[in-house]
Amino acid sequence: MLNPRNSAFSVSAGAIVLLLPLTSSVGAASQGGMADLNVGLDFLWVAIILLAAKFSNLVTRYGQPSVLGELLVGVALGNLTLVGFDFFEPIQKDVIIRFLAELGVVILLFQVGLESNIQKMLRVGPHAVLVACVGVAVPFILGTSIVGPLLLPDLSFNAYLFLGAILTATSVGISARVFRDLGKLQSVEAQIVLGAAVIDDVLGLTILAIVKASVESGNVSFATVSWITAKAVLFLGGAIFLGKRLAPELGRLLSRINPGIGMKFILAVSFGLIFAYLAELIGLAPIVGAFAAGMVLEPVHFRHFNKPVIFDKIDESIRDASPEIKMAVANVLDSLSHSHIQDLIKPLAYFLVPIFFVLTGMQVTLETFFNLPVLVLALTVTLAAIGGKIVSCLGAGRVDKLIIGWGMVPRGEVGLIFATTGKAMGVISDELFSIVVIVIMLTTILPPPILNFLLKRQDT
Numbered sequence: 001m002l003n004p005r006n007s008a009f010s011v012s013a014g015a016i017v018l019l020l021p022l023t024s025s026v027g028a029a030s031q032g033g034m035a036d037l038n039v040g041l042d043f044l045w046v047a048i049i050l051l052a053a054k055f056s057n058l059v060t061r062y063g064q065p066s067v068l069g070e071l072l073v074g075v076a077l078g079n080l081t082l083v084g085f086d087f088f089e090p091i092q093k094d095v096i097i098r099f100l101a102e103l104g105v106v107i108l109l110f111q112v113g114l115e116s117n118i119q120k121m122l123r124v125g126p127h128a129v130l131v132a133c134v135g136v137a138v139p140f141i142l143g144t145s146i147v148g149p150l151l152l153p154d155l156s157f158n159a160y161l162f163l164g165a166i167l168t169a170t171s172v173g174i175s176a177r178v179f180r181d182l183g184k185l186q187s188v189e190a191q192i193v194l195g196a197a198v199i200d201d202v203l204g205l206t207i208l209a210i211v212k213a214s215v216e217s218g219n220v221s222f223a224t225v226s227w228i229t230a231k232a233v234l235f236l237g238g239a240i241f242l243g244k245r246l247a248p249e250l251g252r253l254l255s256r257i258n259p260g261i262g263m264k265f266i267l268a269v270s271f272g273l274i275f276a277y278l279a280e281l282i283g284l285a286p287i288v289g290a291f292a293a294g295m296v297l298e299p300v301h302f303r304h305f306n307k308p309v310i311f312d313k314i315d316e317s318i319r320d321a322s323p324e325i326k327m328a329v330a331n332v333l334d335s336l337s338h339s340h341i342q343d344l345i346k347p348l349a350y351f352l353v354p355i356f357f358v359l360t361g362m363q364v365t366l367e368t369f370f371n372l373p374v375l376v377l378a379l380t381v382t383l384a385a386i387g388g389k390i391v392s393c394l395g396a397g398r399v400d401k402l403i404i405g406w407g408m409v410p411r412g413e414v415g416l417i418f419a420t421t422g423k424a425m426g427v428i429s430d431e432l433f434s435i436v437v438i439v440i441m442l443t444t445i446l447p448p449p450i451l452n453f454l455l456k457r458q459d460t
Helices: 004-031 039-062 066-078 089-093 095-115 118-123 125-151 157-168 172-181 188-217 222-257 261-281 286-296 309-317 323-362 366-370 372-395 401-407 412-424 430-445 447-459
Strands: none
Touching: 039 066, 039 095, 039 323, 066 172, 066 323, 066 430, 066 447, 089 095, 089 323, 095 172, 095 261, 095 286, 095 323, 125 157, 125 188, 125 372, 157 188, 157 372, 157 412, 157 430, 172 188, 172 286, 172 323, 172 401, 172 447, 188 222, 188 286, 188 401, 188 412, 222 261, 222 286, 261 286, 261 323, 366 372, 366 430, 372 401, 372 430, 401 447, 412 430, 430 447
């Protein structure tokens, strides 16, 4: 008889084995054929990234979260060209690696959604909304009206708009990983940060869409702003409303085809990916959709699937127990069933999530530190970027406000998306892009150890 955990690992490992050839084919098709890609080299790069990410976990011996080690390994690999070693240079532009990294952050936010509780987030909802609104408004005003014009007077107003939009970004993946590594995802502070980060993403991406429309057309109407905002709000509300109704029906349908653990895995992962696609479809970040999908999945959605064998043994052992004991055990088993879903996803996350964080670190260019004027400007903008997010904690209520503030600081992949969008449109100059990269790097690397310290201090 199969062990449930071994079965879960086998299912996820099988999915991984199938995933690389599939993504290779997709990448080859987009590049004009398999001959255009060195697939064997991609396999080697993935292996190196994963091994380097695991060796980087040595930072946990010093009380730091493993995500910090993965980011630092990425910085090291991405800057080996400074010593004449350019073997890893093509990784950042490789379509397969980038796809795996994007899939990794989607899986991470899906995991975070699975471990989040809608009722708890609703209880901190007003505080999360205040934190998000302050955390978007203050950095945007700082970027467009103060920091940009004072420090970079030669740039256009559109460049200031993009700078403000970049400063509004929050990378929920990095903070969520720190909370998760320390077992703090269920804390009030974590729930406020996660709720605020989702709202922050919606607001930030709404601002980015408005800024893009303004740059492309020269002006933007109130109707355009209203429509972009409405899409974001409707998606989150609709995702939760429809997801809670569709998930049970989908679970019932798929369980009739195959009630085994493999189908259970496919249902969970597919649900997250479909929601990520829908978010992307309407112009939001896919991570918002994945997070929403994780939040709406509950143990009851999987009740038609076969239970792990140990569950049947427990049911049999309490057959003659009182109704109260049976009810209590049933509640515990429901909770364990939900945990079992998370266990199914873990092997996939072990494979994909480190790729995202290593690749994020690789996009940091240490050469920019050698240009003193650019470095001074970047450090000044970084102070504004950090301060603009930390003040958001003023709306958090009676909690550890510093945890909230620093939890909102990371820019990570979201800030990079904003920056590369502006550069592709020709609005952000090379100098401003270098400044923004330093800001993103510092606001990505500094929060994990600081959050780690604050969370551990909270336990003492």
